[in-house]
Amino acid sequence: MTTLDASVPRPAQRPASDRDNYLTHARGFLSWAFTLDHKRIGVMYLVSTLGAFLLGGLLAMLIRTELLTPGPTVIDADTYNNVFTLHGAIMIFLFLIPVIPAALGNFVLPLMLGAKDVAFPRMNLLSYWIYATGGIMLLGVLLTGGLDTGWTFYTPYSTTTNTSVGLATLAVFILGFGNIFTGVNFITTIHKLRLPGQTWSKLPLFIWAQYATSVIQILATPVLGITVLLIFIERVMGVGIFDPNLGGDPVLYQHFFWFYSHPAVYIMVLPAMGVISELISVFSRKPIFGYKAIAGSSLAIAIVGFFVWGHHMFTSGQSNLAGTIFSILTYAVAIPSAIKVFNWVATMYKGNIRLDAPMIYALSFLWLFGIGGLTGLFLGNLGVDLHLHDTYFVVAHFHYVMVGGTLAAFLGALHYWWPKMFGRMYNEPLARICAVLVFLGFNLTFFVQFIAGTKGMPRRYFNYLPEFTVYHQISSAGAFLTGLAFFIILYYLLVSLVRGRPAPANPWGGATLEWQTTSPPHPHNFPEPPVLTGPYEFSALVFDEEVGGYVLRPERAGGAPSGAEGHR
Amino acid sequence: MSHGAGAADLHHEERPELQHHFETPEQQFESGKFGMWVFLATEILLFGGLFCAYAVYRALHPEVFVYASLFLDRVLGGINTLVLICSSFTMAWGVRAAQLGQRRLLIVLLGLTILGGLGFMGIKYVEYEHKWKAGLLWGTHYRSQADGHALHHGDAGTEGHGVAPDGHAEPDGHASEPGAAAEQAAPDPRAGLPPAAAAALPPTVPVPEGRTFGDGENASLIPPAAVGPVGVRPPEPAEDDDDLARRLRNEPRNVHLFFGIYFTMTGLHALHVIVGMILIGYVMARAIRGDFGPRYFTPVDIVGLYWHLVDLIWIFLFPLLYLIE
Numbered sequence: 001m002t003t004l005d006a007s008v009p010r011p012a013q014r015p016a017s018d019r020d021n022y023l024t025h026a027r028g029f030l031s032w033a034f035t036l037d038h039k040r041i042g043v044m045y046l047v048s049t050l051g052a053f054l055l056g057g058l059l060a061m062l063i064r065t066e067l068l069t070p071g072p073t074v075i076d077a078d079t080y081n082n083v084f085t086l087h088g089a090i091m092i093f094l095f096l097i098p099v100i101p102a103a104l105g106n107f108v109l110p111l112m113l114g115a116k117d118v119a120f121p122r123m124n125l126l127s128y129w130i131y132a133t134g135g136i137m138l139l140g141v142l143l144t145g146g147l148d149t150g151w152t153f154y155t156p157y158s159t160t161t162n163t164s165v166g167l168a169t170l171a172v173f174i175l176g177f178g179n180i181f182t183g184v185n186f187i188t189t190i191h192k193l194r195l196p197g198q199t200w201s202k203l204p205l206f207i208w209a210q211y212a213t214s215v216i217q218i219l220a221t222p223v224l225g226i227t228v229l230l231i232f233i234e235r236v237m238g239v240g241i242f243d244p245n246l247g248g249d250p251v252l253y254q255h256f257f258w259f260y261s262h263p264a265v266y267i268m269v270l271p272a273m274g275v276i277s278e279l280i281s282v283f284s285r286k287p288i289f290g291y292k293a294i295a296g297s298s299l300a301i302a303i304v305g306f307f308v309w310g311h312h313m314f315t316s317g318q319s320n321l322a323g324t325i326f327s328i329l330t331y332a333v334a335i336p337s338a339i340k341v342f343n344w345v346a347t348m349y350k351g352n353i354r355l356d357a358p359m360i361y362a363l364s365f366l367w368l369f370g371i372g373g374l375t376g377l378f379l380g381n382l383g384v385d386l387h388l389h390d391t392y393f394v395v396a397h398f399h400y401v402m403v404g405g406t407l408a409a410f411l412g413a414l415h416y417w418w419p420k421m422f423g424r425m426y427n428e429p430l431a432r433i434c435a436v437l438v439f440l441g442f443n444l445t446f447f448v449q450f451i452a453g454t455k456g457m458p459r460r461y462f463n464y465l466p467e468f469t470v471y472h473q474i475s476s477a478g479a480f481l482t483g484l485a486f487f488i489i490l491y492y493l494l495v496s497l498v499r500g501r502p503a504p505a506n507p508w509g510g511a512t513l514e515w516q517t518t519s520p521p522h523p524h525n526f527p528e529p530p531v532l533t534g535p536y537e538f539s540a541l542v543f544d545e546e547v548g549g550y551v552l553r554p555e556r557a558g559g560a561p562s563g564a565e566g567h568r
Numbered sequence: 569m570s571h572g573a574g575a576a577d578l579h580h581e582e583r584p585e586l587q588h589h590f591e592t593p594e595q596q597f598e599s600g601k602f603g604m605w606v607f608l609a610t611e612i613l614l615f616g617g618l619f620c621a622y623a624v625y626r627a628l629h630p631e632v633f634v635y636a637s638l639f640l641d642r643v644l645g646g647i648n649t650l651v652l653i654c655s656s657f658t659m660a661w662g663v664r665a666a667q668l669g670q671r672r673l674l675i676v677l678l679g680l681t682i683l684g685g686l687g688f689m690g691i692k693y694v695e696y697e698h699k700w701k702a703g704l705l706w707g708t709h710y711r712s713q714a715d716g717h718a719l720h721h722g723d724a725g726t727e728g729h730g731v732a733p734d735g736h737a738e739p740d741g742h743a744s745e746p747g748a749a750a751e752q753a754a755p756d757p758r759a760g761l762p763p764a765a766a767a768a769l770p771p772t773v774p775v776p777e778g779r780t781f782g783d784g785e786n787a788s789l790i791p792p793a794a795v796g797p798v799g800v801r802p803p804e805p806a807e808d809d810d811d812l813a814r815r816l817r818n819e820p821r822n823v824h825l826f827f828g829i830y831f832t833m834t835g836l837h838a839l840h841v842i843v844g845m846i847l848i849g850y851v852m853a854r855a856i857r858g859d860f861g862p863r864y865f866t867p868v869d870i871v872g873l874y875w876h877l878v879d880l881i882w883i884f885l886f887p888l889l890y891l892i893e
Binding site for chain 1: 587588589590595598599602603606607609610611613614615616617618620621624625628629706707708709821822824825828829831832836
């Protein structure tokens with residue numbers, strides 16, 4: 001890909017700032033705060049979620065610093081409990097859940113459908129402000145007594161501790177509405193606002209993944225809502241539904257909580273899988289292998305994912321029969337995930353692979369999600385889980401899925417769509433170095449935690465036995481390396497906004513519709529009606545030296561002069 | 569469905585209600601209705617959690633539900649069911665009126681629907697007030713009913729029971745001996761931990777505000793496990809006064825669980841009724857302005873869908889809560 005090197009200027013390219021685009025169309029704070037444009041709402045989500053990621057990441061660094069030595073290192077035990085709780089709550093509710101669907105999905109989804117906007121733009125804006133309100137409330141616990149329950153809010157501790165559980169549960173309740181509105185919006189948009197002729201089998205796989213995600217969001221999130229509401233009224237009014245002293249059942253809380261929170265794992269990882277389907281195909285220059293299998297497995301994961309929550313409760317006193325059934329179903333959900341991985345690998349087979357930064361992230365996803373998924377099978381096994389439950393093995397497992405999976409895919413997607421969103425190319429060599437650094441640093445951080453966990457290091461502990469010191473120190477070193485890589489990424493992305501080479505409409509050769517509009521897109525998305533091509537029909541594209549990117553072959557682009565309706 | 573100039577823009581000029589990102593009024597209508605159906609699915613799941621809690625506790629403590637159902641007023645609940653069904657009818661008729669462009673009829677019907685909602689809330693208020701005064705409440709606010717004071721509907725307020733739930737709430741809900749209700753409040757089983765015992769504990773273990781469970785030799789920091797199902801009592805032979813008094817005295821433990829669920833479910837439902845009335849009020853204001861007709865009635869239709877769901881949830885709540893026995 002020397003032709004796309006950031007250092008080569010393209011005189012033929014008109015600077016993006018000359019054209020009317022969604023970024024320059026209107027100016028001022030209010031034009032952003034009250035915008036109904038899905039692209040701007042996506043950017044607002046992106047900035048907010050990245051802010052949350054920065055905060056959650058700094059808390060992670062604090063955790064890893066504290067664990068450098070046994071016993072107190074820089075903070076005391078109560079502070080430590082607050083720090084890991086807030087790290088989890090911020091990363092999950094404010095970053096991982098909204099980051100791909102709400103930030104990137106909001107931007108890309110209508111473009112991929114050739115639509116002018118999502119179905120309900122006002123509800124879209126409302127969902128952002130609900131997110132912002134809930135986020136501020138969640139951060140408010142920092143000032144109002146902290147939060148030391150873990151992000152899971154397990155009863156009866158969460159209903160008796162004097163930290164700020166009330167505010168936190170209310171924040172989670174409110175955040176849930178933002179998710180629900182986004183889900184309703186996306187499902188309706190996908191059903192009703194597709195380009196004529198764009199049938200379900202011509203949808204990009206990212207759309208299929210978003211669809212499956214939205215189904216989970218609308219069906220699981222309300223259950224979380226009612227659950228945290230019950231905790232809230234139990235704390236405020238003394239309703240004893242989860243209080244064993246009053247005949248209530250704390251295990252019921254765990255059932256309710258995981259009925260949402262296990263599907264929530266798929267809310268976080270399914271969009272990531274959708275991104276990977278796009279990246280692998282585009283950067284291998286090959287149509288995706290097994291389109292229907294990948295699309296169907298997204299729905300299968302969404303459906304089966306609703307029936308595995310009990311595997312979080314193998315040690316909570318549920319019956320052996322229930323445990324066995326949940327264990328079997330947990331194994332079953334591995335099948336659609338594996339189907340996806342095999343199809344991605346088959347897509348790369350004999351492909352013309354280009355190792356641009358997004359593709360490096362996609363390859364790291366395959367490795368990290370593979371390890372995360374396979375260790376999930378250890379934990380889904382009843383007998384093995386009794387040993388590994390609540391150890392660092394679990395911590396390593398879900399970080400491999402959530403960070404190795406979702407975060408790697410998010411970074412890949414961010415680099416992939418960055419030129420489209422902001423009309424600028426970033427520093428590609430530096431981006432590749434950072435992608436490798438993130439991969440190495442991440443493995444250094446979390447692989448040793450599998451070993452520490454197997455040897456019995458319990459999770460969430462402030463203190464540990466001296467024999468675990470070496471694992472914790474390796475882990476911390478990896479965390480600092482990863483953190484450094486994130487700051488470099490932030491640096492070159494910000495620099496690219498000012499000094500980056502103007503991006504062509506289609507720098508990577510993607511065949512999905514968002515690459516047909518300008519970079520950054522027109523306020524109404526498509527100044528010219530998009531030409532409907534297959535989402536992986538790369539033969540319709542050709543590289544144009546003059547433009548510096550890919551364009552439709554003349555025979556495909558022709559026959560649709562502006563105003564004509566020949567493309568139907 | 570052209571994205572450029574042409575037929576679509578003509579539509580936009582003729583139809584001020586058509587939003588810019590839709591190509592045709594049909595697409596806008598279908599999107600709105602589809603979105604509402606999807607949202608109703610989330611509403612069902614929201615209440616689904618509570619129905620699930622209801623099922624679990626009814627399976628664990630059937631005797632609590634049988635006993636507590638003595639205190640629900642089936643007449644008022646039945647009237648409320650009728651009121652809501654009628655308001656659903658006026659709402660559905662209202663949608664039809666909007667489709668046919670019968671503006672005055674639409675306004676009247678929407679008004680009747682709001683009236684139905686207000687009537688429902690009024691009756692709910694009467695029921696809540698009675699329960700509040702009688703101490704038929706959640707958690708530690710529950711007051712033992714063994715003396716039967718709650719069943720004297722008319723004079724519940726004049727008997728001097730006081731409005732706020734008072735001191736003789738029973739956290740542990742003892743199974744009552746006949747006539748023993750008054751004395752039971754005296755010893756709190758979670759009395760203070762003896763100082764000697766507290767000193768004997770390792771200093772690193774936080775003592776939860778000096779609470780123990782049980783007393784004497786059996787004192788423990790660990791709370792006793794929740795009590796499992798004890799089975800349904802055999803059906804009562806007759807409904808005469810003596811029998812009722814006997815049933816009241818046989819108060820099972822943890823009756824407050826039922827009222828916790830009752831108030832959460834009906835409270836959340838009442839909240840939905842209020843939201844529904846606000847939405848209908850908004851639609852009514854637009855109807856008065858003359859926004860609706862055969863070509864555009866989407867808001868009436870989707871608010872109607874929401875109102876029917878609110879009614880439907882009550883149709884499930886009523887038998888589950890009021891018609892237990």
